Amino acid sequence: MPLTAAASAREILTGLHEVMAKRGSAQSKLDRVVDLIAEAMTSDVCSIYLLRDNSLELFATHGLRKEAVHVTKLRMGEGLVGTIAASGRILNLAEAAEHPAFAYRPETGEERFHSFAGVPIVRLESPIGVLAVQHAEPRRYEEVEIEALQTVAMVLSEMIAGARLVDGAKRGRLRSAGPLRLTGLRLVAGMARGEAVFHEPRVVVEHTVAEDTEAERARVYSAFRRMREQIDTMAREAEFGMTGEHQEILETYRMFAYDEGWSRRINEAIDSGLTAEAAIERVQQRTRARMLDIDDPLLQERMHDLEDLSNRLLRIVSGRLGTAAQTGLARDTVLIARNLGPADLLEYDKRRLKAVLLEEGSLTSHMTIVARAIGVPVIGRLSDIRHSVEEGEAILVDGDAGSVIVRPNRALVSGFEHRMAMSQKRQAQFAAIRSLPAETSDGVHVSVMVNAGLAEDAATLSMSGADGIGLFRTEFQFLVSATLPGRERQQRLYTKVLDAAGDKPVVFRTVDIGGDKALPYLTDIQDEAENPAMGWRALRLSLDRTALMKSQARALIEAAPGKVLRVMFPMISEPWEYEEARALFEEQIAWARKAKRAMPSRIEFGAMLEVPSLAEMLDQLLPRVDFLSIGTNDLTQFLFAADRSDPRLAQRYDWLSPAILRFLKRVLDQARAANVPVRVCGEMAGRPLEAMALVGIGAENFSITPAAVGPVKAMVRSLDAAAIRNKLDRLLVKPPRDMRKTLTDWARRHSVTIS
Template sequence: MPLSAATSAREILTGLHDVMAKRGSAQAKLDHVVDLIAEAMGSEVCSIYLLRAGALELSATKGLNKSAVHVTRLALGQGLVGTIANEERILNLAEASSHPAFAYRPETGEEAFHSFAGVPIIFRERAIGVLAVQHAEPRAYAEVEIEALQTVAMVLSELIAGARLVDGAERRRGQGEGMIRLAGLKLVAGMARGHAVFHQPRVVVEHTVSEDPELERARVVAAFRKMREQIEQWTREAEFGTAGEHQEILETYKMFAYDEGWVRRINTAIDSGLTAEAAIERVQQRTRARMLEIDDPLLKERMHDLEDLSNRLMRIVSGRIGTAAQSGLARDAVLIARNLGPAELLEYDRRRLKAVVLEEGSLTAHVTIVARAMGVPVIGRVKDIGHIAAEGDAVLVDGNQGSLVVRPTRPIASSFDNRMAMSQKRRAEYAAIRGLPAVTRDGLQTTLMVNAGLAEDAATLDATGADGIGLFRTEFQFLVSAALPGRDAQFKLYRQVLDAAGERPVVFRTVDIGGDKALPYLNDIRDEAENPAMGWRALRLSLERTALMKAQARALIEAAEGRTLRVMFPMISEPWEYEEARALFEAQVEWVRERRQGPSRIEYGAMLEVPSLAEMLDQLLPRIDFLSIGTNDLTQFLFAADRADPRLALRYDWLSPAILRFLRRVAREASAAGVPVRVCGEMGGRPLEAMALIGIGISNFSITPAAVGPVKAMVRSLDASAIRTKVEQLLARPPRDMRKVLGDWAKRHGVAVG
């Protein structure tokens, strides 16, 4: 190629609009375009293939047989051209016939040409055609030649779509592409239907050719400056990313944001005649093409970070930097995002937010915890959802199965509605028993309390008929704050919760941060261990950071003035940890009572999550007022199975004889000591598992608000003495499949386990 990439592209762009603006048929315009490109690039062959009737049709050529125009057709994925369009990738081949996808078309006369280079013509993130050049001599095309082709293809896409030369080019991305089923990771259960709303809507490049390159360059410089300022601000105060990844993500973002090579490539694209937005998109397309050639998963992940940063830069340069929450949700929304922080999620109107779909996400991410408390279904690890769905698409979300449907057909939507209706019918049945006691058929009284973490959660007590809050996770306030919450802020929250609960009990768990709940504003509590859940967290951290715990203790004590304060300590391994924590609390009680009225009564409890504590219950039980069993952590520690790892999700079962025997022993010891036991965790919120827990002597539960109705229905249909007899028999001689045996028993005895 005799000219530079920028010069060649600029020369072509100058002529393209002139050609397309002239009067004449669409075919005549395409013929002029390939002549123009071939001449400017010194190419023997230049061809344009356009997507028509579902196939790529040779629509114009300079150098191949003219008789093949509108005759040669290739399906998506067929031949070199079909591969380029289907995978939206670049092919640069010194010998075209050596590629496994090569498909010979004799009518084109292309056997005389050996080298081949092709780039996708992309309009609104969808390939609508292919631009290809060929030479007789076998040679690989230079990088500058490929870049020139990409630049030309970008502008060509706008002109082709504007002239409606391809099928559906005038439609928005995703529309009319048909129904698509997707699977992901179940994060928060529930069913919902709504319309796709992007947390940070993608910017569609409407104008590609610039009139003033200097102005476009200045816009990019200003955008980079603003983006870098944002990243520096994140490092100082904002919550960012997911648990355990903050520092790594920020360092990667900094690396890309200050990468002069990235800036230089964008400026080169501007030199070729593109607007700032088109230049960023052009470089982004090249990055996507390179990602397809990378096998290293770590490098691919870094490329995803660059893609995310490119989108941010695009939003800044176009002036569209807000989120969907800031612009408001017009109707029922299924929120789509790469990832979210809990504070970002809380900005959305709960009445309109129906579900969340994430490209990333994990079971222990902060946003998952908050979404569960909000009752919003969430599916994570949905690959490429940001490109598959379009803004406004109808979406069906089944958080129970970890699946979703984009653009459902009428029969599929109808079937989904029927399943949702059944679910709503069950909720109506649960609402009918909301005011009735959770008593078994033979008179056993159970207590059903809820887990909470936000001030608004106290409102669920009336809605569900729960007996109180059995676990208030005080760390939520820390997770959603940009800075460490002070004592006054904590006091305000705790007083608000107690006021909303009224006479119903509230059990506050002291802050459980550290480990996998890293806070961006407390860099020194990060745990880099391979399994942070078993690291420096919860009470272990609080006993070392006593100022943190003293501030929380005083806030709780002052908030409970004149009432009963119930507080429990998490992650206790040995009784001495409980003793130290209680002594610290009682010192603060004494300090408060010297100055003002304190709580009328304080009840202290311990959480049994670490198996070692079960061996020391004879020492612990005389000192505590209640015992809470955290089945989530306890189970993963008992089975040495990380609950955040989806590969291990089915490797252990809460109805395993091992866990049931362990919990039965704990329940018996606590009962003998006169200490009430409560299960706090997902196990107690599942009707079949709750039935088994009643069978081993546990009748107090703290569960999600959504689980109160199903568990109460199970309790009211159960004969407690019968299930106790049955469970004792099963634990004496455990069956191969405890879950199946218990499920069959429940069905025969009319127990409502769902």
């Protein structure tokens, strides 16, 4: 085999170019192609399988029996070839027969061959065939050989599609004239309706083999310059009202745009004989293949950013620049895309953009963060949405439920409009009590604060009617940054949050990174534990990486001159961890005083009770803390030993279980006796029925999502605290069979607003 993948591919592509230019049938050309590849790779076998009538048919071969051509067929997912086509992955095997998917076809005579390598032939992101090579001796193929095969497969896809040898990619379900209901992952809540608009038509690479390599390289260089100018302009002109995490997202985006490794890989693909468009697409295919093997959502998001830029570069180099953003939105729009980068989202007219639907997408995606900030509902994980909808079709989006209706009939539209009207009516009711206190009918005041992670969240406190920020997730800045945020950058964020909050309190939780919140720029903190939620994360990591905590401590102290600074430590298992964390902060307080820095007027320290073991040590902890926060999300899964992300366990426990209510009541009672305020954080406190039960066991401080403030405040104002506390005292002594039903019935009888 030649020394480099580029040289290997170039040798084959030169021959392919000659074959494609000559006259002859498609079959004769493919017969010549397999001979050409086998000769260039000194391979015993080279075979091409094509997707026809829903089967992968052996269409041409060098080395297998010729009588098997057009006879041997494999279903999608069947055998090694079917597995490659179904998964889109490469197989590289020293012993083909040992693979669990191996399916022997005696008519091929392949029993003499041991090693096997196969790559998918892809057109318009869908498999149309498989290119495979085999050798008699057992061996794994070199990386340069696989690279060459992938490049050749890309060129073959053009030839195969041009000759109309395949059915075409099976692009999802068949469309009908009637309504289509889809369910996906709720990324940003909200309801909307509009007409389907595709973010961008797919750029189909028509010409893959280059005639002038240097001319193609010049086209790529020019496209890179133009793309970088676009990204720089967007970074300067982004409208968020305030800089902060969003600016850092665009900085990450810019980092990829200027990445020399990416441009080098495209150049290498051009060296192999590809056109500029084909080279970009070739590197993009490699990125998609890598994404299949990445489990970490943050690293996957970095790959999505890179693919977003690849699409942008491909549009520039091909001269097809018209995304829906550039051509303008003429009507209320539901935007549809496979995935969307934050820079692309920012280009849209926010007056017309009503919702976004994605085939992919994730809760931690940069685009999701931006969409939440500008108030655009988003639903992700809508499989094959781009191929199930036609441009201009009507779409109803229920972001609260994560559901979509395409081509709704009159009855569905009427029902949706009714739900939207009810939602708007409820929002109006919540808005009417926004400035009123969350006070029960018998005069018990309940503090309703919000969880936040963006500087912009603090600026919207007055809109939600919240009493302050009960949990500011400082790790958000770390998760969306391309590099580790330095002290000054952290300080700027914390200052903005405190200034925007004004007189309302803000509780800063120190960084909760590690575990499943991996940072690509800190490779030494990656946690490969089977249960990362219980692993090396949060305070455990911070106490080990003291420089990280010292930097954050100094940033927080210097961000709050003359103000009350409230700091909370997460994931504490035993009191000594709190003591060590507080000691680190107090060292920085002493440093700041010695350096004559402007100091906070007061500093309060708190602990998060998420690990059940801490509840057994409260007598030791409570005298040392100014406040306590209960993190119900982690606490509940730890108490029940049930991972809430596992759908098989999602219904196996209930926040209204007597076990969790008894546990929380003991904590609340013990803290009250020690005169230490307790705040309940997390999803449990944001649900009106659960919040009613929490008031019933003595909770009077909540920190919840901004969207939950209105419903919880309405519940509190309709509640008699003494009555629910008497009821819970009795129920917890002798719990009913169904606590949820019992409390729901009680709330309805007493006219408590729980829905």
